[in-house]
Amino acid sequence: MDSTQAPTLVGTAVADLPTPSLLIDLDVLEANCARMLKGIDSLGDVAFRAHVKTHKCAPIVRKQLSGRYRSVVASTVAEVEGLVPLVREGVVVDILYSMPPGPSKLRRLAALADELAAAGGVLRLMLDHASQADSLAAVGDTNWSVFLKVNIGDNRAGLPVDTDAFAELGRRVAATANIQLYGVYAHAGSSYAAKTEADAIGYLEREIRGGIDAVDGLRVAGVHSPLLISVGATPTAQVSVRSSDRVRALLDAARAVAAVEVHAGNYGLLDLQQVATGLVSTADVAGSVLAEVVSTYDEREEVLVDAGVLGLSREAGPIPGLGTVVGQPVTGPRWAVVRVSQEHGILGYVDENGQRVAGGRHAWKVGDKVRIWPQHACITCALHPRLFAVRGGAVADVYVPWRGW
Incomplete structure (x- = not known):
C-alpha cells in the first residue's frame, strides 16, 4: 500500500474514489488466474511463466502463481527489482528479463543476478544479437542464464531461426564460459488480431513451430544444451489450455524435442483487445x-x-x-x-x-x-x-x- 493516502481508501465505496482511478475486480481477477492455472495443470508436464508487466505489483503476482508455479517474466529492470522480495520469500524463483539487455543496464542486471542467486533464485536474460553475448562475457564474475528470442514473423524482436545470425548467436553463447543457454522463446504478439479460437490456435502453431525449428537449428549448428521451448501470449495461452486434439498434438511435437513452458500475462485483467x-x-x-x-x-x-x-x-x-x-x-x-x-x-x-x-x-x-x-x-x-x-x-x-x- 501507499504509505500515506492508500490506507485511508480501503473500505471506500467505489463511487467515492477520486477519478480517474484504475479498478481491479478481485472476483474476476481471481477467477481468471484460477482458470489459467487449472488449464496449465491439465497439460501435465508443461510449465508456466506468468508475465508481470500488465500490473507490475506483488499481490497480483501471488494470485498468478498461487503457490503452484514460481517462474515469471518481466519487461523492465524496475519490475525485476520489485520481484526480489518475492524471491526471498520463495514465491518466485525464476525471473526472465524479457528485453534484450543494453550495455548500459548490465551493471544493474549483474548486481540483481548475484542478489537473486544468493536468495536461491535465478535471473535469466533474453538475447537476439551476438554482441549481447560478448557483453555478457565481459562481465566475467557473473554467471548468466539466457533464452534466445525467436522471430516468428512479428518483427518486434528476435531472430528468424533460418538465418546465419541465429546460428552464430547460439554458437557464441555455447562457447562462452559464463553463459548457460537455457531455452528459446517465441511470442506471437500479433495473436491479439485473432478473431476465433481457430485463429489463435494458428498463432500457437507458429510459436511452437518456431521453437521446434530453433532447437533443431541449434543442434545442426552444434549446440546441444538441454533446452526449454517457451511459447505464449494471452490468446495462444488461452487456447493452449483448452482440450483440443490439435493443441495437444502441437504440444506433443514440442515436448518431443525439448521441455515446454507457456507464458502469458494479460489474462488476469483482460481488456477489449482480448x-x-x-x-x-x-x-x-x-x-x-x-x-x-x-x-x-x-x-x-x-x-x-x-x-x-x-x-x-x-x-x-x-x-x-x-x-x-x-x-x-x-x-x-x-x-x-x-x-x-x-x-x-x-x-x-x-x-x-x-x-x-x-x-x-x-x-x-x-x-x-x-x-x-x-x-x-x-x-x-x-x-x-x-x-x-x-x-x-x-x-x-x-x-x-x-x-x-
Whole structure:
C-alpha cells in the first residue's frame, strides 16, 4: 500500500474514489488466474511463466502463481527489482528479463543476478544479437542464464531461426564460459488480431513451430544444451489450455524435442483487445477505469469525462473506440470513448463499426461516475500510480505498482 493516502481508501465505496482511478475486480481477477492455472495443470508436464508487466505489483503476482508455479517474466529492470522480495520469500524463483539487455543496464542486471542467486533464485536474460553475448562475457564474475528470442514473423524482436545470425548467436553463447543457454522463446504478439479460437490456435502453431525449428537449428549448428521451448501470449495461452486434439498434438511435437513452458500475462485483467479475439467475454474483464462525468452536451450527444490519454491511453483496437462504458455491448450501438486529449475523454454513441449514430439517450448528470473498459490493460495500468482492488462495491486493497525502467 501507499504509505500515506492508500490506507485511508480501503473500505471506500467505489463511487467515492477520486477519478480517474484504475479498478481491479478481485472476483474476476481471481477467477481468471484460477482458470489459467487449472488449464496449465491439465497439460501435465508443461510449465508456466506468468508475465508481470500488465500490473507490475506483488499481490497480483501471488494470485498468478498461487503457490503452484514460481517462474515469471518481466519487461523492465524496475519490475525485476520489485520481484526480489518475492524471491526471498520463495514465491518466485525464476525471473526472465524479457528485453534484450543494453550495455548500459548490465551493471544493474549483474548486481540483481548475484542478489537473486544468493536468495536461491535465478535471473535469466533474453538475447537476439551476438554482441549481447560478448557483453555478457565481459562481465566475467557473473554467471548468466539466457533464452534466445525467436522471430516468428512479428518483427518486434528476435531472430528468424533460418538465418546465419541465429546460428552464430547460439554458437557464441555455447562457447562462452559464463553463459548457460537455457531455452528459446517465441511470442506471437500479433495473436491479439485473432478473431476465433481457430485463429489463435494458428498463432500457437507458429510459436511452437518456431521453437521446434530453433532447437533443431541449434543442434545442426552444434549446440546441444538441454533446452526449454517457451511459447505464449494471452490468446495462444488461452487456447493452449483448452482440450483440443490439435493443441495437444502441437504440444506433443514440442515436448518431443525439448521441455515446454507457456507464458502469458494479460489474462488476469483482460481488456477489449482480448474480448475481440472471441476467446473471452466482457464478463471476464477485471480491469476498468472509473471516471467522473464533468459535462454533458445533449445537442451533439456527447458526454465529457475526466479520463483522457493519461487515464485511459490512446490505444485503438479491433473493437472501435478508445474504451467502452462498462455494461454496454461491444457489438451494436453503445457508448464508447470516441476522442481523448490529455485529461479529457469524450463519450459518444457509436455503432459496431465505430461510426457515430443518432439516438444515444443517456441519464448521466454532472458528478455521476462511469466505468470504462480499456482497450489494452497493460498500457492503461502503467498510467496509474495506484490500482484499486475492489470487491462487493468497495475497495479491498490498494496496490502500488513498480514504476520506472
